[in-house]
Amino acid sequence: MPLHNLLRDTALADPSRRRFVERGAAVLALAPLAGCLGGGGDDARNVIFTHGVASGDPLSDRVILWTRVRPQDAADNQPVIVRWEVSADASFAQLVSSGLVQASSETDFTVKVDATGLAPGQRYHYRFVGDGQTSTVGRTKTLPLGTVAQARLAVFSCSNYPAGYFHGYAEAAKRDLDAVLHLGDYLYEYAPGGYASAQAERMGRVVQPAREIVSLDDYRRRYAQYRTDADLQALHAAHPMIAVWDDHEITNDAWRNGAENHQPNEGDYAVRKAAALQAWHEWLPVRTGSARDQTWRRFDWGSLLSLHMLDTRIAGRDEQLDYANYITPAGFNAAGFTAAVSNPARQLLGSTQQAWLQQQLNVSGATWQVLGQQVLMGRMNIPAPILFEANQPGTGVTVSAYAALVGKAQAQPASLTAQERAILAQPAIPYNLDAWDGYAVARETVLTTAAQLNKNLVVLAGDTHNAWANDLRLLNGTAVGVEFATPSVTSPGFEEYLPNENPAFLAGSLAQLIDPLVWCDTARRGFLQLTVTPAACRADFVFVSNVFERNYTATTGSSWQVLAGQKRVVAA
Numbered sequence: 001m002p003l004h005n006l007l008r009d010t011a012l013a014d015p016s017r018r019r020f021v022e023r024g025a026a027v028l029a030l031a032p033l034a035g036c037l038g039g040g041g042d043d044a045r046n047v048i049f050t051h052g053v054a055s056g057d058p059l060s061d062r063v064i065l066w067t068r069v070r071p072q073d074a075a076d077n078q079p080v081i082v083r084w085e086v087s088a089d090a091s092f093a094q095l096v097s098s099g100l101v102q103a104s105s106e107t108d109f110t111v112k113v114d115a116t117g118l119a120p121g122q123r124y125h126y127r128f129v130g131d132g133q134t135s136t137v138g139r140t141k142t143l144p145l146g147t148v149a150q151a152r153l154a155v156f157s158c159s160n161y162p163a164g165y166f167h168g169y170a171e172a173a174k175r176d177l178d179a180v181l182h183l184g185d186y187l188y189e190y191a192p193g194g195y196a197s198a199q200a201e202r203m204g205r206v207v208q209p210a211r212e213i214v215s216l217d218d219y220r221r222r223y224a225q226y227r228t229d230a231d232l233q234a235l236h237a238a239h240p241m242i243a244v245w246d247d248h249e250i251t252n253d254a255w256r257n258g259a260e261n262h263q264p265n266e267g268d269y270a271v272r273k274a275a276a277l278q279a280w281h282e283w284l285p286v287r288t289g290s291a292r293d294q295t296w297r298r299f300d301w302g303s304l305l306s307l308h309m310l311d312t313r314i315a316g317r318d319e320q321l322d323y324a325n326y327i328t329p330a331g332f333n334a335a336g337f338t339a340a341v342s343n344p345a346r347q348l349l350g351s352t353q354q355a356w357l358q359q360q361l362n363v364s365g366a367t368w369q370v371l372g373q374q375v376l377m378g379r380m381n382i383p384a385p386i387l388f389e390a391n392q393p394g395t396g397v398t399v400s401a402y403a404a405l406v407g408k409a410q411a412q413p414a415s416l417t418a419q420e421r422a423i424l425a426q427p428a429i430p431y432n433l434d435a436w437d438g439y440a441v442a443r444e445t446v447l448t449t450a451a452q453l454n455k456n457l458v459v460l461a462g463d464t465h466n467a468w469a470n471d472l473r474l475l476n477g478t479a480v481g482v483e484f485a486t487p488s489v490t491s492p493g494f495e496e497y498l499p500n501e502n503p504a505f506l507a508g509s510l511a512q513l514i515d516p517l518v519w520c521d522t523a524r525r526g527f528l529q530l531t532v533t534p535a536a537c538r539a540d541f542v543f544v545s546n547v548f549e550r551n552y553t554a555t556t557g558s559s560w561q562v563l564a565g566q567k568r569v570v571a572a
Contacts, residue, residue, distance in 0.1 A: 015527050046072040047080050047130045050109075050239035053225040055140035056243065057180060058299070060120035062239055063140050065293055066285040067128045068227070070109040077106040082130035084113050089138070090125050103121060108220045110282045120145045138237040142180055148302035148538060152177050154239070155528040156187040157246070157374075157462020158488035160193070161226050162200030162207050164547025168489045168527040170213030170231040171379070171542065171554045173238040175529070178301070180239045183462035183486065184246025184313070186284070189213045189228050196492055198547055212251075214266050219279035220559070227283065236285070243284050244295055244309050246463055247373040250276040251264060255317040256350075273314065296353050298360050304363040305532050308357060310373040312436075316350015323391075323431045332384055334427050336420075341440050350437040358449045367534050368456045375435040375463045378470030378483045379442060381428035386513075390498060391392070392429075399501055399509050427514075434466065447472060447480045456564055457481025458537050460530070465493040465530070466520040467541050467544045469560045470567045478569040484539040486528035487521065491549045494522035518569040529556075536561045539572050 010401040047069050054066040067080050079102050086097040090490040097117045103109045111128070120126065121144030128135040154172040159182075168440035172180060182185070188195065191212040199205045207220055208225045209540035225234060235241075247253055250273050262269050274292075281288045286295070293315060326337040334540045349357065361369055371377075389396030405420055416424070430437030437443075450457040457480055459472065465488035472481045487493065495503055511517050526543040559572035 004339070005308065008205070016164055017170040019253045024564060044222050045076065045078075045080070045131060047082070047133055048072045049128065049130075049133060049135040049223065052136045052233035052237055053126070053128065053138040054241065054285040055126065055138055057287040057297075058141060058143050058302075059241045060143045060145050060244075062114055062116040063118065063139075063142060064285045064287055065113045065115050065123075065126050065128075066111065066236075067136075067223075068108070068110045069103050069128065069130055069135070072381045077105050078255065080109065080130060082113075082128045082194035084126065084128050086114065086115050086124050087377040088122070088124060092125065092127070096124065096505075099333050103456075108224075108279070109189065109280050111283065112288070113474055114287065118142050121148075136233070136237055137163070140240045143299060144302045149533065151301040151305050151530075153530045153532075154180045154461055155372075155462075155484075155486045155530060156180065156489055156492040157183040157486050158465050159226075159232075160185070160196050160248075160488070160491040161229070162188075162203075162205045162425065162488035163196035163492065164199075164525070165203065165550065165552075166231040166235075166489055167544040167547060167554070168525065168542070168554045169229075169235040170526060171544065172529075173231070173234040175240050177529075179299075180235060181307075181309075181372050181460065182241055182243040183372060183460060184244055184358075185224055185462065185488075186216045186243065186245070186280075186404070187490070188248040188491075189222070191209070196490075196496075198520050203548065204492065212261075212266075214272055216275035216278060219276050220413075221296050223279055223283040224283050232536050241285055242299060242309060243286055243313060244371065244372065245277075245373065246278055246313055247434075249280050250314065251488055253320060254314055255319050256314055258319065261542045296356060298364075300364070301532070302367060303366055304534060305368045305370060306360070306366040307370045307372055308360055309348065310371055311356065312348050312374045316347045318347050318439075318448050322437050323387075323429075323433070323504070332426065332429075334429075335461070341433075341438060344441045346439050346441060348436065348442040348555065354442070357446065361453055363454060367456060368532055368537055369450065369457050370532075370537075371446075371459045372458070373461060376432065376458045376461050376468065377446075377471075378438040378468065378472060378484055378485075380431050380435070380437055380470075382431045383424075384426040384429050384511055385423050385514075387429060387431055395405055397504055399498070400544060402513075412496055434465070444475060447474055451480045455481070456537070456562070456567070457563065458530070459483040461485040462488075467524070467526075467558075468517065469519040469539065469558075471516045471518060471568050482537075482562045482569045484528055487524060487526050487541065491529065493524075498522075519558060519560060519567055524528075526554070526557070534564065535565050536572075540572070 049069050050473040051068040055063050057064045081102050084169045088094040097115045101111050101113050103111045123141045127137045192206045192307040209221050213219050213222050251259045277292045295311050297309050326333040385396035394484040460558040467487040469483035470483040507520050524543040525547050531538045540556045560569050
């Protein structure tokens with residue numbers, strides 16, 4: 001009998017021997033590379049781990065491990081071989097998985113390993129070793145199987161380096177969590193002095209390179225700068241991350257074939273998008289498949305929770321509508337806008353991803369079905385005059401003025417002037433056409449699927465920089481689920497765009513004006529902590545006291561939940 005057949009048959013008969021054979025085969029395959037680790041002699045090279053470690057995309061038996069390692073000599077552009085190790089203990093006396101991996105200039109000297117052979121629901125320590133140098137030690141955790149009593153997740157979005165310190169990351173790194181989710185805008189593409197950069201120089205957070213990023217080298221340099229942040233490194237080292245991109249990983253208001261912030265003099269948009277996605281896959285601890293632009297995937301916490309990570313940004317999104325196209329000398333063309341936004345052909349997920357999601361919701365038997373995605377799904381219609389005033393001061397009325405008109409109409413309707421009656425007669429329209437509100441039929445399709453399957457649906461969102469808790473309903477009013485949207489890590493919210501509005505008054509007014517909206521906070525930065533049990537899915541909104549100074553405090557500003565089977569937001 002040939003040797004390889006004997007080894008195969010022996011391994012199949014004895015699982016422990018199968019693991020031995022598999023590991024032995026891996027060692028033999030990598031043995032020729034072992035000499036490249038250095039350790040003395042004329043060919044020894046000094047290496048440095050420049051950006052900490054990270055883990056991500058955990059499954060029940062594996063997890064992605066990440067680091068960046070390169071020769072200490074910056075002029076040395078040759079590949080580097082390092083050893084990765086996963087241990088059940090912090091001293092690395094009990095290795096459960098290990099191997100060799102190469103870092104090269106082709107991937108910007110980043111390394112990603114899919115560490116297999118792990119046990120479900122277990123915490124592990126991991127590190128990388130090369131030429132006598134050892135990386136930071138990270139901690140990670142696999143997904144559990146079977147009956148699960150609880151899952152704890154932190155949810156982030158919109159971490160703009162020049163807009164402030166990443167205190168939300170620092171706070172979450174200290175907490176006992178199973179994983180962290182990043183719903184996009186992990187970085188921003190703007191040039192120094194651009195968006196939300198007023199205090200960047202004082203804080204020592206001016207972005208590099210000194211231009212809007214467009215090329216692969218530009219995106220790599222911006223990621224490299226972000227990943228020098230100590231708080232971001234601490235978060236990655238403490239917990240596995242499950243990430244999706246939003247628009248700023250490419251450029252503002254990106255869609256399938258273009259973006260608001262991509263100009264003809266910046267080259268071919270498809271080339272720019274490909275460069276941005278390549279850098280994202282290099283620098284994030286995600287499991288990269290053959291199609292870099294398809295990042296939707298599912299993660300299960302046993303029978304408790306199925307997390308469906310979606311791409312609402314570039315895979316299938318049609319171009320955003322623009323209110324400017326529906327404003328005429330006679331006023332707002334409400335009929336034309338309604339016809340456009342209700343067009344059944346308008347796609348957000350795209351047909352392929354939408355079919356995938358419907359199939360996943362159908363087959364998952366978990367108690368909770370959670371969508372991790374970028375933009376608000378809740379219906380956020382506000383009176384048109386308020387929106388016009390926010391977009392172009394002087395063309396409408398402020399929230400305060402509109403609230404006063406509503407009060408006047410209720411108390412003394414006969415005293416309203418013709419102009420005031422005209423303001424109150426204008427329709428409520430979506431405040432953000434970049435969100436699901438701009439793709440009404442696509443949203444109804446997803447919600448209808450969840451309703452027909454009678455799922456406990458929780459949608460997570462980012463993008464707006466503000467915190468929201470929404471009820472999700474079909475157009476006929478049927479309750480389907482809830483949405484919890486995380487505040488930004490640093491990017492400013494309505495406090496910058498509506499500086500003359502009192503934040504508490506604004507939040508209360510929006511909750512009154514927008515029927516499905518239960519609560520919001522439009523002025524504070526932080527993150528969302530989600531605690532999921534068989535009985536309830538609870539959202540604690542954690543806010544930091546500031547993002548402009550090194551010292552900060554963190555508080556839970558508000559807590560909401562949805563009970564299993566209830567499909568509506570209630571106070572926790």
